[in-house]
Amino acid sequence: MPELHEFPYLDNTPFSADHCLKCNVCTQACPVAAVTSLFPGPKTVGPQAQRFRDPDLPSPDESLDYCSSCGICTLVCPHGVRVMEINTIAKAKKGERDGQSLRNWILGRNAWWGVLGTPFAPILNWLFDFAPFRVVLEKTMGMSQHAPFPKWAGYTFRGWANKRQSSIPADAPTIVYYHGCSTNAYEPTIGKWAVQVLEHNGFRVLIPEQGCCGLPLQSNGDFAGARQFAQRNIDWLVDYARRGIPIVGTSASCIMALKSDYEHVLGMEGDDLHTVAAGIYDICEFLSLLHYRGKLKTDFKPIVGLQGKIPYHAPCQLKAHGIGRPALDILDLIPGFRAVEMDVDCCGIAGTYGYKAEKRQIAEDVGKPLFERIRQSDASLAICDTETCRWQIAQMTGKRVVHPIEIIASSYGIVHENM
Amino acid sequence: MDDLIIIGAGWAGMFAAALAVATADTQNKLLRIRVIAQGIGQMVVTPSWISVWDSAQGDLEHDLRGLTVIAPEHPYALAGVESLVNAIDFFEEFSGETLGLSYLGHAPKLANFAIATALGTVQHPAVVPLGYRSSTADALFIGFEGWRDYYPNLSGSNTATIKLPVDRAWDATPTDLARQFDKPEFRQAVIDLVKPRLNGAKAIGFPAVLGLDYNGFANDYWGEAFGVPVFEIPTLPPSVPGTRLFNALRRYLLDLGVRVQIGHPVTRGIIEQGRAVGVEVAAAGKSTRFDAKAIILATGGLYGGGLFSDDRGAIWEPIFGLPVQYDPDRTRWFNENLLDPRGHPIHYVGVRVNDQMQPLGSSGSPFAEGLYAAGQLLAHPNVEGAPLPTETTEGVALATAYKAVICALQTLSITT
Numbered sequence: 001m002p003e004l005h006e007f008p009y010l011d012n013t014p015f016s017a018d019h020c021l022k023c024n025v026c027t028q029a030c031p032v033a034a035v036t037s038l039f040p041g042p043k044t045v046g047p048q049a050q051r052f053r054d055p056d057l058p059s060p061d062e063s064l065d066y067c068s069s070c071g072i073c074t075l076v077c078p079h080g081v082r083v084m085e086i087n088t089i090a091k092a093k094k095g096e097r098d099g100q101s102l103r104n105w106i107l108g109r110n111a112w113w114g115v116l117g118t119p120f121a122p123i124l125n126w127l128f129d130f131a132p133f134r135v136v137l138e139k140t141m142g143m144s145q146h147a148p149f150p151k152w153a154g155y156t157f158r159g160w161a162n163k164r165q166s167s168i169p170a171d172a173p174t175i176v177y178y179h180g181c182s183t184n185a186y187e188p189t190i191g192k193w194a195v196q197v198l199e200h201n202g203f204r205v206l207i208p209e210q211g212c213c214g215l216p217l218q219s220n221g222d223f224a225g226a227r228q229f230a231q232r233n234i235d236w237l238v239d240y241a242r243r244g245i246p247i248v249g250t251s252a253s254c255i256m257a258l259k260s261d262y263e264h265v266l267g268m269e270g271d272d273l274h275t276v277a278a279g280i281y282d283i284c285e286f287l288s289l290l291h292y293r294g295k296l297k298t299d300f301k302p303i304v305g306l307q308g309k310i311p312y313h314a315p316c317q318l319k320a321h322g323i324g325r326p327a328l329d330i331l332d333l334i335p336g337f338r339a340v341e342m343d344v345d346c347c348g349i350a351g352t353y354g355y356k357a358e359k360r361q362i363a364e365d366v367g368k369p370l371f372e373r374i375r376q377s378d379a380s381l382a383i384c385d386t387e388t389c390r391w392q393i394a395q396m397t398g399k400r401v402v403h404p405i406e407i408i409a410s411s412y413g414i415v416h417e418n419m
Numbered sequence: 420m421d422d423l424i425i426i427g428a429g430w431a432g433m434f435a436a437a438l439a440v441a442t443a444d445t446q447n448k449l450l451r452i453r454v455i456a457q458g459i460g461q462m463v464v465t466p467s468w469i470s471v472w473d474s475a476q477g478d479l480e481h482d483l484r485g486l487t488v489i490a491p492e493h494p495y496a497l498a499g500v501e502s503l504v505n506a507i508d509f510f511e512e513f514s515g516e517t518l519g520l521s522y523l524g525h526a527p528k529l530a531n532f533a534i535a536t537a538l539g540t541v542q543h544p545a546v547v548p549l550g551y552r553s554s555t556a557d558a559l560f561i562g563f564e565g566w567r568d569y570y571p572n573l574s575g576s577n578t579a580t581i582k583l584p585v586d587r588a589w590d591a592t593p594t595d596l597a598r599q600f601d602k603p604e605f606r607q608a609v610i611d612l613v614k615p616r617l618n619g620a621k622a623i624g625f626p627a628v629l630g631l632d633y634n635g636f637a638n639d640y641w642g643e644a645f646g647v648p649v650f651e652i653p654t655l656p657p658s659v660p661g662t663r664l665f666n667a668l669r670r671y672l673l674d675l676g677v678r679v680q681i682g683h684p685v686t687r688g689i690i691e692q693g694r695a696v697g698v699e700v701a702a703a704g705k706s707t708r709f710d711a712k713a714i715i716l717a718t719g720g721l722y723g724g725g726l727f728s729d730d731r732g733a734i735w736e737p738i739f740g741l742p743v744q745y746d747p748d749r750t751r752w753f754n755e756n757l758l759d760p761r762g763h764p765i766h767y768v769g770v771r772v773n774d775q776m777q778p779l780g781s782s783g784s785p786f787a788e789g790l791y792a793a794g795q796l797l798a799h800p801n802v803e804g805a806p807l808p809t810e811t812t813e814g815v816a817l818a819t820a821y822k823a824v825i826c827a828l829q830t831l832s833i834t835t
Contacts, residue, residue, distance in 0.1 A: 079724075
């Protein structure tokens with residue numbers, strides 16, 4: 001039986017362009033090209049331009065910068081061309097040549113701003129809500145005044161976890177939680193739920209040293225910086241993976257960076273990298289796996305106020321995992337409502353893309369059909385696995401958008417809030 | 420564990436998923452179905468019509484019954500002519516009432532249409548999107564200035580070329596233009612440009628880009644706007660009518676809880692104790708396993724990625740390693756002329772199945788329980804009087820997917 005490694009083209013990003021037959025399926029599916037003529041589509045700037053690219057030559061196409069790296073092109077390609085990866089690498093080459101804007105430098109380092117801003121949360125939250133400040137940010141740096149900035153929680157998830165006494169016995173099976181920057185500084189409740197859901201299933205949760213996954217740097221073309229973050233994460237996590245201790249995360253995009261981008265976009269190599277990539281799971285993927293093995297606790301109770309159809313948006317980065325829709329598989333076990341996947345590919349924000357003033361309108365136009373469907377739905381909330389997508393959908397629809405772990409935790413009776 | 424995994428998101432795979440979930444839904448049963456495909460299916464590059472047997476004349480059912488006699492191993496014969504007829508009946512009703520797309524077949528008897536192509540030739544599918552219904556006599560053919568994908572003078576002598584109000588028209592895909600036609604003001608602008616050019620034409624032919632979401636044929640928007648019938652002509656891929664159908668099917672499937680996973684190939688089928696129990700998907704970082712009570716393999720033929728070949732004359736089915744019917748002498752794969760009327764022997768290769776759509780092992784008995792195959796993956800007998808595989812593509816996909824679903828549902832205790 002053929003194994004993945006028998007198809008070397010799947011593993012070698014630049015050469016996967018050889019499999020392009022110019023069918024334009026990717027261009028048709030590209031959510032950015034659908035709403036702006038500034039981007040001619042993934043085929044043109046990807047496999048088509050790839051043949052004119054030499055490691056020592058500049059990229060031939062300036063419009064590349066408008067690629068959001070959502071990766072829909074790679075998913076729809078019937079021939080295994082890594083279109084998004086080709087484009088992201090070319091974008092970084094362009095960045096190396098042209099240099100970085102201050103704005104992109106800042107957006108790439110939200111790992112720092114989350115932690116550094118925590119003590120000043122009240123002031124910063126007020127400031128980012130203060131319209132004139134946002135106008136100034138846009139005018140001086142090109143940071144869109146309409147983009148959905150998160151709120152600093154005022155404490156960090158790690159701070160909470162360090163102080164917490166767990167009641168789980170020391171000999172219980174262990175699991176590592178990779179929380180990501182956003183959970184640490186902006187949405188620590190997601191981390192709390194994750195820890196408690198895992199404990200509910202009998203795991204002792206370890207929260208070892210870890211850093212930003214590097215995806216924001218990668219998206220903003222700073223591959224060198226992204227590789228530093230990546231290497232540190234591999235060094236911190238590889239020992240757990242080697243010992244067979246599962247690593248789970250609540251941000252599908254960060255986890256995707258560790259699973260795939262380090263190798264296929266950043267071009268990193270080595271056994272440690274593969275060990276970590278094989279040992280890390282999206283949290284719902286892991287819960288699904290537990291369920292498959294008959295080890296998931298299924299004492300799910302209906303949640304007050306949650307009934308009918310609830311819109312679920314599968315983020316692009318989650319789709320890139322190739323693990324199906326594990327959040328839906330778990331949510332299906334909860335009585336009282338049904339989560340329904342929206343048929344719109346992308347919400348538009350694509351990480352830091354929708355924070356850039358010149359791309360903000362594109363980001364809103366890309367997600368428009370999604371926002372309309374969610375707005376029209378009777379449900380008071382929507383569900384989505386990644387942070388910036390949640391913030392974007394919440395801002396554009398006025399509805400609450402939650403991580404599936406919040407629903408799962410509620411259904412276990414871990415949080416007693418009506419929704 | 421799922422009830423049903425369908426591998427492939429082309430005509431056979433998407434139709435099988437829709438038929439299975441619709442059947443279960445009418446019986447108020449929840450069926451857990453998962454569609455897994457390496458990329459988007461072939462549907463979006465087809466004209467979106469159903470070719471049953473393009474070169475057949477007259478009553479198709481009659482000809483198909485004749486085919487079952489001369490080629491009892493043909494997919495139509497194995498699935499049974501009634502599977503095709505039932506599949507088309509279901510498709511026509513479902514596409515209209517549930518998907519909101521209008522398809523047209525000859526009732527009460529299946530027969531072929533004559534549909535104009537972008538090259539000025541005629542094709543003969545049996546079921547077509549309403550927009551393809553054409554009367555090319557005295558028709559005016561509309562081209563778009565600078566657009567490389569359609570040249571109206573290949574279609575006829577009465578042509579008009581209009582300048583669309585879009586940027587970079589030369590670089591637009593059919594889908595780009597179709598999205599423009601979704602906007603009422605754009606449609607009106609085109610109507611205003613075309614109307615003065617009519618000069619007594621009895622019909623208007625446009626390349627098939629008249630709206631991606633907007634369906635102006637169901638409500639006769641176009642006929643009313645111009646006062647004469649309007650029809651579409653299939654373009655170069657990607658195909659807008661094919662994409663309309665794919666999008667509508669996907670939305671329907673997602674709404675009913677079907678998982679549609681496009682992007683990562685199934686690399687291995689898992690057989691335990693003579694039963695197909697699951698598949699492995701080449702997911703990021705590690706492979707992911709999905710189990711099901713029944714599996715339908717709808718991965719396509721050599722062009723669709725369901726079969727692989729090499730330069731030493733081997734052809735294989737990569738997921739389950741099913742036996743493939745082919746000639747190991749590679750020199751006999753191709754006829755001398757590219758456009759040979761019998762096509763090429765390589766087009767006929769595929770996996771043999773029984774009349775329950777179960778792939779056969781080398782001994783001639785089913786390869787595994789719970790495993791079914793449909794569509795272009797199947798072997799087509801290359802015998803005198805049988806159709807070319809390329810002129811039966813969608814018909815074979817629908818008939819065999821129909822039969823495969825019926826048989827798979829029976830194992831799940833759902834009858835149709």
